Amino acid sequence: MSLATPAKPALWKRLPVVHQLRQSVGLQRGMLIVGLVITGIFIFVAIFAPLLAPYGYSTLRDEDGIFGAQQPPGGKHLLGTTVGGYDVLSRVLWGAQTALSVIVVAVLLSIFVGVLLGLISGYLGGWLDRVIIVIADAVYAFPTLLLAIVAAIAISGGQSSLWGGVFAAAVSITVVFIPQYLRVIRAETVRIKAEAYVESAMVIGSGTGRIMFRHVLRNATRTLPLIFTLNSSEAILTLAGLGFLGFGIEPTSAAEWGYDLNKSISDVTSGIWWTSVFPGLAIVLVVLGITLVGESLNDLADPRLRTKRRADGGPSTTAETTVVPGGSLDDVPSIEALEGRV
Template sequence: MAVWCAFGPLWSPWKDDATDALMINKPPGEIHWLGTDFLGRDVYTRLLLAGRISLIIGLLTMLLSVTLGYLLGAVSGYLGGWADKLIMRLADLVMTIPSLPLLIVAGAMLSELDFSPDSRIYMVVIMLSLLEWPKLARLVRGQILSLRERDFMLATRVLGLSARRRLFGHLLPNTIPILVVMATMAVANAILMESALSYLGLGVVPPTPSWGNMMDSANSLIDFQRRPWLWMPPGIAIFITVIAINVLGDGLRDALDPKMKRGAK
């Protein structure tokens, strides 16, 4: 899907913003493989470019939330004390807030401000990242609390290894499997949340295409019933992408987790 979205538009004869008054709401055919929308734009080309935007938002959200959650979780689990209490109370506070209603309110506030379409993409990434990091932070903290009392960590203390070497050389590498799984889940969740926001008109806004605002173009009953090519392609793309990302995460976890390898034997 990522390769298709990245390179597909290069071979498309149509531009994503090219309109044609004579080709409005045309069904799929030889000229327009997935039909055209209410402005006569090629749905296939816009679907690919929308995929770029949605995947970029998912990846940027993953990088930001994983970096923040991983570091805070590691500090919380390793240091303990007041740092642990402060970080965990902050994580608990964020996790008690319903994500979608909060994003809807934040998106509505952004709609009142004069942000460019590109700036809105980065604002969506920041909002999603701030809601996603506590999940990873709590998991990493729990993993480190469990690992630091294991025999191999006690041995590192006896050997006199520095705190930095114990943390980065022995503790954090053992949290990689859970990091990989949570990173893939963060991408999938970000794509779903961005699609929901854009569908409501509060995320990525036209003319910048995303899978969510492409589905919003079929918001009338007539479009839903008679023009399925407007909403089915982005809906199917979201479904396939999210399922593929989750399967990839499970496969990487099985490949990286030593427990899984021992169980397979």
């Protein structure tokens, strides 16, 4: 008596986002698709901003002369001009590039430092664990935006260059995010180090470093994509908050949506709406798109919130029991199919 092993799905079907998209149904799928579309447009605009923007982010004139301040939408300026005389459309498109740069630098730094500290804290334990947790709790207790402001002032030192401003904003956001990654990885590490395969590795004489980075790390980082998406939207808001309060990047160095909103406050009371609506709308849409992706992935990773598709494609109330990308009850044959193979 033998059972044939079910064939694995194609590699592209087992990719993280593709797997979750195939797994989702109903409202979950709708949220994920909308979030992916908005996020994809944001990334596309950020990458190709130099080609899409009609002018540079600090351009004040063309061959016909100076643009003029607070020009209404239309003509050569589809979204109008700002109080400083910059083209609103160009500033919005170039601002996507600045936002993406800050997200990438901030989240990558947060992941690197937070994962490393969480791994060390959870695996080694003892007094080192207590010291790291106390420091992380102290940092986490501070208001997020206030801590980011203090860090930005200390790091930038009054510099307003593009990469200086991006790096200052990214590091200030990193300081806020590190405790979140640290706690998640530490909790997973404490759980995983009690597993049988880790104890077996200890018995056969594997070194601490090999066990930590080969056996524990790869299993402790499965939830990072969820945290990455949620923290990306928070990074956008923190960057916009810094710019709105005057701690962002100067307009001659880069375009930044929060800074443009700050300069448009006086325009609102004068009936000049275009200088604030479009940068604000860009912030709302990008945060909405990234948040929809994060929340959808979070729902799909929770067996209690995820639904299983029937063989005919319809939804069912039966929850799946696996949360590992690439493994799904959809891949398991039915009882009737198994009995037919005996």
